[in-house]
Amino acid sequence: MPEFLQHLANAVILGGTYALLGIGLTLIFGIMRVVNFTHGELYTFGAYMAFMLAGMFGLNFFASLALAATLGMALGALIEFALLRPLKGADIDTTMLVMIGAGIAMQAGEQLMWGGVAKSVPNPFPTEPVVLGPVSVGPIRLFVLAVAVVLLVVFYLLLNRTKLGIAMRATFQDPDTAALMGVNNGLMYTLTFAIGSGLAAVAGALLGPIFVVTPTMGDLVALKAFAIVILGGLGNIPGATIGGFVLALAEEFGAGYLSSGYRDAMGFLLIIAVLLVRPQGLFAAKERIG
């Protein structure tokens, strides 16, 4: 039982970050319909920015996180503006190839800039775990979970309660009609891509201090983000949130009770199983927000 609770706690903590990655990608892939192969690289970018700001420039850890997220948004906006906007109306294959190219270029750029040696992001949290009954958790992991939950809530409020969020949803449901209401669709596309990218970057910046930062850290993460999006149903934001936690649970319990060597395989096994039974994802399309 204590072991079970420990795994559960680990899964919930990991799930928060997975959820951030998942909703970021479901915005871009599920709602904007861009198969985004740069998502993993934006995650890596966020982690390197946190390293650069906190580790090299000695900036305050929390300010570094916020700045890394902002820079991730800016990079996302740039990608949308420079690569996707000129491709408006292009074939999905063309867009996909361009995004694959952009992803490879970004990874190569990270390799060039930072080298292949893993970096670690310094953080101000004590290493002594917090012990709650049978469960012990590193303080930084609690912080990561708290930030993830806050961001998830802020994101929901943005999308559902603000004029901007309603306009974003309207644009992706019917761009022409949204334009007739006075929405600047181009701006909505850029903003949506930027927000999705910012969520990926913040996930990277949050996990950077827990794991280590390497140029290829985004590869597996990108695959997992796609898995989460598909689990939750394309474009379904609550679905992607739950999908993130489901994937984390599968990984933690799979690693804990079966074999830790198969940790990353667990999630994909789960996805194969889900897709066999429910090809539309766990949550039907009619519940989607976008």
Added chain:
Amino acid sequence: MLKLKDITVCYGKIPAVRNVSLEVGEGELVTLIGANGAGKTTTLRAISGLLPLAAGEITFRHKPIGNTPARDVLALGLAHCPEGRRVFPQLSVRENLEMGAYLRHDREGIARDMERIFDRFPRLQERLHQAAGTLSGGEQQMLAIARALMSRPKMVLLDEPSLGLAPNLVERTFEIISDIRKEGTTVLMVEQNALAALEMCDRSYLLETGQVVERGTGREMLGNPHIQKAYLGG
């Protein structure tokens, strides 16, 4: 108020509308009639900035609006209620109405206008938090019209408001449109139901294969033998 001078609109290389000129005066209710594919919707979409002009000029309140983004056309006071209602299906009724007021920033004015819309369409208030896609066809049409009015337009373009509605709802829709006009909003309406369109309008234009072939007051058009034969069932 609105003036189209020799406009041509193309899909690719093929012109869908050729050398169309028409005019709508302040306070008028003008209809555009014609068969499917005659270019009526294309004309409206060019006016509101959704389609580029290949040639010609459009002015609204003496300002050129040809090839102007839809957002800027709306900001000048010209709203467009598109064909097929096009409510945002996954947004609630309230969110749809809020989208109608997207360019406005006067919170109180918006709230007041929403109240007025509920007086006129009580059904929308009952369904305020429901997704618009779950409304009936008639309710969606009311919502689409109400949404267009939320921008407080000086003029509104209505594209086939009666399309796909039951006969009693068609009549109700036309009553509402007459009311809107009585309240001082200029209306340019595309309508396939030629009889109804001609009976309620001040003036009308008949489009055939992308060109204006007849024009006149509603009464004149009703008496026109060509129109009687081809559009009013003899």
